[in-house]
Amino acid sequence: MLSEKITKALNEQINKEMYSAYLYMAMSAHSTYVGLDGFANWFMVQYQEEMTHAMRIYNYLKEQGARIELQAIDQPPVDFGTPLDMFEKTLAHEQFITKSINDLLTLANEEKDYATAIFLQWFVTEQIEEESNDNEIIAKLKLAGEDGNGLFMIDKELGARVFVPPAAEGK
Template sequence: MLNEKMEEAINEQINKEMYSSYLYLAMSAYSSAKGLPGFAHWFRIQVEEETIHAMKFFDYLNRQGANVKLKEIQEPPMEFGTPLEMFKKTLEHEQFITRSIHELVDLAIAEKDHATNAFLQWYVNEQIEEEENDNDIIAKLKLVGDNVNSLYMLDNELAQRLPPQPATQGNA
């Protein structure tokens, strides 16, 4: 059973994950409008991932007999600049989520909530992957610079991203 502090913090994290999904949907729309269908596809896959992350928290609260309290999702921006600027904003957002996950781990430790601490380790590892992916794309965008042909090739590469594997309740 979760205490009130942990329950509230996880509910806040659900909101952050849903905002992440909404933010990446806005980035997908922006990329599509800029003629970058591969970037749009990459962000649509990211929308799916963030929704899965939120639902894992949702399911965890339910399994723990806690109350899910859905909150209003903030409206995301609609302009993101160049692809490089957009991915820098993506990385900044993922770093914000990483800090939030770490704060949840710290709270679980402080509250001696071993089950939640164990549950959160998946997110700790997931955030390493999220930031690594963003850094890799940023590095490629820096190499591309203003070369339109290279940007076209990178757009085609991002179009190859596969959707996340469906997760069973309580796993992945």
């Protein structure tokens, strides 16, 4: 049985993951609007990943018999600046999510909720990958600079990304 504190914190994390999905959908829409279809694809895949993160927490709460309380999702911005600006905002957002996951893990340990601590390990590993991917793209964008050819190549590379659903746990 989950404590009230853990239940509340996990419900809040669902909201953060849903906002992340909404943010990346907005970034995808912005990318399409400015003619960067590869960037749009990358952010749409990111949207799909964030939705699976929210559902992973939702299902964990459900399996634990906890009450799920969905919260309002804030409206994301509409404009995101240059591709470099967009990925710097993406990295900052993922760092915010990393802190949130780390705070959840700290709370689980304080509550001696070892099942939730184990559950959260997947998210800790996922956040390492998220930040690494963002840093890699930022480095490429900085190398390309304002060169249209470099941006075209990065756009083409990001367009090749596909969504791969995470494997179901315990199955």
